[in-house]
Amino acid sequence: MIGIGYDVHQFAENRPLILGGVEIPHSHGLSGHSDADVLCHAIADAVLGAMGKPDIGYYFPPGEDFCKDICSLRILEKCRDLLAEENLKLINIDSTLIAEAPKVLPHREAMRQNIGTALGIPPERVGIKATTNETMGFVGRKEGIAAMAVAQVD
Ligand SMILES: Nc1ccn([C@@H]2O[C@H](COP(=O)(O)O)[C@@H](O)[C@H]2O)c(=O)n1
């Protein structure tokens, strides 16, 4: 079974930029009720989708106190628990970050490590790619970052 996930968060001042559980030095972070880790959110929805489960907001409702500033790696750990409950195996995930800035590829290995550990799969099975939006649209105007992901579950 496969699943797809997509998420977007807006840039904000005075917020850390957390992607794949890695704090990346940048002038702006992302706004959100959680730590706004757009990559982990897209991956969580892909894994949940592959399991035929409801989306991230079902398990981590926006606005709930327990979700305030939550580290989104905890969300991936919840996905790992759900996989175990259903006796399902996560084969791999692949993802793309769409961001005009900053460059994220220098942080790829650290992100793969964090995400793999949280999901219980080797980092080699965590695909992370990045692209700019060639200055077009909200990403191109540096208003935010988008992420998309797919997951395969057996
Ligand atoms: N936020 C980003 C965007 C891109 N990269 C890397 O740069 C390459 C070229 O991106 P283009 O959008 O100009 O094609 C891309 O393949 C990534 O390796 C990045 O690290 N961070």
Ligand SMILES: C[C@@]1(CO)OP(=O)(O)OP(=O)(O)OC[C@H]1O
């Ligand atoms: C995890 C949650 C919890 O509020 O994070 P948010 O920062 O609100 O991010 P979003 O991707 O808009 O929705 C997912 C939410 O469930």
